[in-house]
Amino acid sequence: MEIKDIIKEENLVYSKTKLLTDTTLTYCPGCGHGVAHRLLMEVIEEMNIREDTIGISPVGCSVFAYDFMDIDMAQAAHGRAPAVATGIKRCWPDKFVFTYQGDGDLAAIGTAETIHACNRGENFTIIFINNGIYGMTGGQMAPTTLPGMKSSTTPFGRDVSLMGNPIKITELVAQLPGTYFVSRQAVHKPANVRKAKKAIRTAFEVQQQKKGLSFVEIVSNCNSNWKMTPIQSNQWMEENMFPYYPIGDIKIEGKLIKTN
Amino acid sequence: MAKVKGAIIIDKEKCKGCELCVVACPTNVIGMAPDVNGKGYHFAYAINPESCTGCENCAIVCPDGVISVYRVKVTVE
Numbered sequence: 001m002e003i004k005d006i007i008k009e010e011n012l013v014y015s016k017t018k019l020l021t022d023t024t025l026t027y028c029p030g031c032g033h034g035v036a037h038r039l040l041m042e043v044i045e046e047m048n049i050r051e052d053t054i055g056i057s058p059v060g061c062s063v064f065a066y067d068f069m070d071i072d073m074a075q076a077a078h079g080r081a082p083a084v085a086t087g088i089k090r091c092w093p094d095k096f097v098f099t100y101q102g103d104g105d106l107a108a109i110g111t112a113e114t115i116h117a118c119n120r121g122e123n124f125t126i127i128f129i130n131n132g133i134y135g136m137t138g139g140q141m142a143p144t145t146l147p148g149m150k151s152s153t154t155p156f157g158r159d160v161s162l163m164g165n166p167i168k169i170t171e172l173v174a175q176l177p178g179t180y181f182v183s184r185q186a187v188h189k190p191a192n193v194r195k196a197k198k199a200i201r202t203a204f205e206v207q208q209q210k211k212g213l214s215f216v217e218i219v220s221n222c223n224s225n226w227k228m229t230p231i232q233s234n235q236w237m238e239e240n241m242f243p244y245y246p247i248g249d250i251k252i253e254g255k256l257i258k259t260n
Numbered sequence: 261m262a263k264v265k266g267a268i269i270i271d272k273e274k275c276k277g278c279e280l281c282v283v284a285c286p287t288n289v290i291g292m293a294p295d296v297n298g299k300g301y302h303f304a305y306a307i308n309p310e311s312c313t314g315c316e317n318c319a320i321v322c323p324d325g326v327i328s329v330y331r332v333k334v335t336v337e
Contacts, residue, residue, distance in 0.1 A: 003309050006267040006330050014316045016325035025324055029301065030278030034323025190284055190317040230278040 017041045019050060021070045026061075030230025032220030033062055035187040036129055039197045040100070041069060043204055053096040054088055056081040060102040061136045062129070079110025082117035085124045096207055097124040103144040104134040107169045111143075114173065121178025121212040125203045128170065128215065131222040132241060139225030143167045146244055151225070166244065170217040174251040180212035182251035186219045188234040192247070199249070212254065219245050263336045266314020270304050271326040277301035281318035281327060287311040290318055 019041035027033045044053050050071055057065035059078040066073035076084040081099035089097045106114050106128050114126070133151055134140040140153045144166050148157040158166075174182040181203055185196035196218060203214035219241050223233035249257060268289070275297060281304050282290050291307030304327075306312065314331030 001265055001332065001334050003267050006265060006332050007269060008330065011267075011330040011332050013314060013329050013331045014319045015328035020325060024274055027323065029276035029323075030280055031323055034325065035321065038325050188280075188321070190320055193320045230280055231283055234280070 017045050019045050019070050021068055023067050025068060026064055028222075028224045030221065030223050030233070031061070032131070032187045032218065033129060035193060036100075036127065036196075036218050036220070037062075037065065037068055039187070039193065039200055040098070040127060041071075043197060043200045044071065044096075046201070047204060047208075049096050049204070052094070053098070054092075056085050056088075056097070056099040058099070058101040058105040060105050060134075062100055062102060063136070065100055079105050079108070080113055081105065082110065082113040082122070082124075082126065085126075086117055086120075086122045089122060089124045093123070093210075096204060098127060098204075098207075099124065100127045101129070102135065103128070103130045103132065103169075104137075104142045107143045107167055111169075114169065115176070117178075118173040118213050118215065119176045119178050121180075123207055123210050123212060125200075125207055125214045125216070127200070127203075128217040129220050130170075130217055130245065131220045132166070133222050133225050135222045135225055139222070144169070146240060149240070168245070170215065170245075170250060173213075173215055174256060178213055179215055179251060180254050181206045181214040181249075183215070183249045184217040184219065184245060184247055186237070186242075186247055188221065188237060217245075219247065262333050264313050264331060265334050266312040266329060266331045267309060268306055268312060268314075268318060268330070269328045270306070272297050272303040272305065273299075274324055274326040275301060275303035276324055277303055278323065279304070280321050280323070284317045284321045286315065286317065287313060 055073045132144045141151045147160045183199040186192040206214040221233040289312045292302045297303045319327040
């Protein structure tokens with residue numbers, strides 16, 4: 001069978017979802033944001049909730065998420081996405097609300113908003129992209145930077161005695177009674193992408209059942225600021241990020257299943 | 261015997277040349293072109309299209325969603 005016989009409308013099994021606009025993503029080549037955006041939009045398309053979903057974009061690399069996601073979006077001040085989401089969700093309890101935040105946004109300047117939204121058990125979804133660095137501003141040290149990891153403000157590696165330990169914000173919020181589903185995933189390999197999509201789908205279903213806050217962390221790369229190629233950065237992430245940020249579900253149906 | 265055959269279409273102008281699809285492909289279908297696209301990136305293209313099984317691995321790891329996958333079942337005598 002010739003290739004041109006295969007390429008027909010009826011044989012199409014996968015293409016970019018219509019919920020992503022045709023705007024070219026502003027992310028660097030190989031960045032995990034692109035896959036995370038697409039998974040989120042695929043889940044919304046599959047659940048058929050496009051008209052009922054409101055997203056909150058953060059400050060950081062994904063600040064232009066509203067240009068890429070063809071749904072209703074709002075833009076929050078740095079770190080304040082959970083506070084804005086709380087307001088929107090309380091006004092429209094039947095809408096689906098999610099925030100999309102990076103580690104500098106969620107785990108540094110927005111720690112108070114994140115922890116209190118999780119503790120109150122607000123009924124929305126937080127998607128947290130953790131690449132261990134402030135990507136947009138030039139690779140400065142973030143709270144999630146690993147010990148010994150080089151960044152533009154820690155050129156000799158993060159010194160734990162001087163700069164403290166990286167924060168495991170996902171384990172932290174899993175301890176709070178308001179969270180119902182907490183999971184950590186990655187999007188660097190096909191198997192991980194499929195698992196991450198399942199986790200995002202579960203997160204939105206929890207919201208549909210009004211059970212509490214659902215929190216999905218996606219461990220991602222930042223090849224530009226890690227000064228690596230995309231493939232090298234994914235390997236580095238597997239070798240260094242995953243031992244500290246282990247992949248898997250942390251809290252399911254309100255019960256902690258993993259403590260580390 | 262039924263066999264699965266696939267084909268991919270890559271939007272070369274949107275490709276940023278990150279090569280993640282190249283390592284994700286189990287049958288080594290994809291390679292990087294020596295030419296560059298309008299943005300100056302070496303884009304991915306099907307270097308070995310006959311081996312494609314339409315498994316979608318390349319398309320789901322592509323950060324920019326530039327790959328479309330087609331798949332058919334063919335009967336081989």
